[in-house]
Amino acid sequence: MWDYTDKVKEHFLEPRNVGVVEEADGLGEVGSLACGDALKLSFKLDADKRIKEAKFQTFGCASAIASSSALTEMVKGLTLEEAEKITNEDIADFLGGLPKEKMHCSVMGRDALERAIQSYRGEAPRDVDGLIVCECFGVTDKQIEREVREHQLQSMEEVTAYVKAGGGCGNCLDQVQEIMDRVRQEEGWAPPARKPRLTNIQKIKLIQETLQREVSPMLQKDGGNIELVDVEGDQVLVRLKGACSSCMKSESTLRDFVRNKLRELVAPELEVREV
Amino acid sequence: MNIVYLDNNATTRVDPAVLETMLPYLDEWYGNPSSMHSFGGEVGRKIAAAREQTAQLLGADPEEIIFTGCGTESDSTAIWSALRSEPDKKHIVTSRVEHPAVKNLFEYLGKNGYRVTFVPVDGQGRLDLDFLSDSLGDDTALVSLMWANNETGVIFPFPEIVERVKEKGILLHSDAIQAAGKIPLNMSRDRVDMLSISGHKIHAPKGIGALYVRKGTRFSPFLIGGHQEGGRRGGTENTASIIGFGKACELAAARLESKDQDIAGFRDRLEQGLIAGVPRILINGDTENRLPNTSSISFEYIEGESILLMLDKHGICASSGSACTSGSLEPSHVLRAMGIPYTAAHGSIRFSLSHLSTREEIDFVLEKVPPVIKRLRSMSPFWAEHVSTCQSA
Incomplete structure (x- = not known):
């Protein structure tokens, strides 16, 4: 079971502002049935161009409904300039936090708000290009x-x-x-923690092992095989044997499959070349 | 708050009679069944009796039963043993709707030198038998197919599966963890080579399972250690749980015999009541060949996790095949394999009953579900669209 805060539960069980605002000034729709969640957000402005009323309709899990409900409360009384500063973190914070896997629910809220504001201003949605x-x-x-x-x-x-x-x-x-x-x-962010750097001998050994363990069995199934010829820096030179050597698909086999395996299991900068 | 527990395919309540049978073996009868003294030997005799009870539920011989730590261990034991006994064969076959205990192991094997065939199912979750037959070859080491599906309850046609697999002499394993105790199984009739069952699905505690291995099947142990289980599963026996499991098997066999309780009748009452009270719902799976206790229902245009959490407010326990409940982003692989449309897959709920379910509980659920569905649909943009389309049509 998800570890939802009391605030998330409250906004899920007693959601505020469900529905569609009549004669809405702004309307934003994001998500789809196939995606598993969707949000339709509408708002109306008062004479001072502040959001007088905001309503939502949401298809989705508890955190999607709670994020939508929270959003309609948060934007009330704000000018559009103030409202567009709301980030998805603000929505999550308002709810006392969301489980990490559910952050996209708050992103959906922010996206719907943006679309709604854009629709009011007659702008094209930012993401479609x-x-x-x-x-x-x-x-x-x-x-x-x-x-x-x-x-x-x-x-x-x-x-x-x-x-x-x-x-x-x-x-x-x-x-x-x-x-x-x-x-x-x-x-200019620091790269994420990487595996410790391999010595050349370690690298060649690991490439050899990876080809034997991960790649050869797959190629053998189709009557082919692969042989390691040499390693020059980050270039892995291989020779294809049997059915692979004459196969029209060998180039893409190499590029996609072998390279991905080696990058995953040995080092991310490796390139593969057939000789 | 009263709990209405309709999640018996997830786990079941330990039967009071099972618990009573177990307690002495957690207390004064703590001996090791392997010991030479009669204090331990007495425990050994009870384990032998439990093996007999377990065998009877399956129509098997006691020496064909190996006790394990859980259903997953039974599955893993069977699959690895089959591969070790056929070291030169590199093709294995399963279905697209297996429990993760089998599915994930097959996917792992697929990445480690094996060619894996996942046999498809149709829209009702029925296995494509011709696809199965066509996939079998000289290189096929093992076929592993579930007896009944945990999400939909759909039962695979084992007599035909056995015929098609055994005529080619290929090892056949079945994960019968959901089927055991709910429908009759008879190993002298259904000639699979290995079969997994689990205690906590039939009112025994968690942490105990069994693997049936037909006499004459080549077997290699998963846990190598002491001589326990005839050298087929090392490790000191979980004595109290084995004894409880035996009792639970005996009780399950008696329930299958007596037919006093009409679990299917309650399940059908639930489905009919929901169909009558809620528009736009679908029953998933082949209703002709289904476990009597299982119902997978899709409520269109709303999402499963929301439904579960609202039912939870009323103390109703069920589960969902929706994406959001699992932490993944896609709905259950079972519903997707069946081609259930997204409109329905995201809003699927599984109710699974047991002999402890009562008519009052079913009626309580029938009272509470429709308002929950109505409330969630009133929030859903797609329901609003659906309603306006219907009105304008």
């Missing part, structure tokens, strides 16, 4: 980059907890990693 990276949850590179930057995310688990990207089939893990690496370089 990005490219979809995570197809399972429809997350764009821009969205991932933003969360990585704002929250200094340095691991896949954190990215998944914040924007869901990578939580489904896992096909986008490489792309997400690239975004994290790029942002880290741009921001």
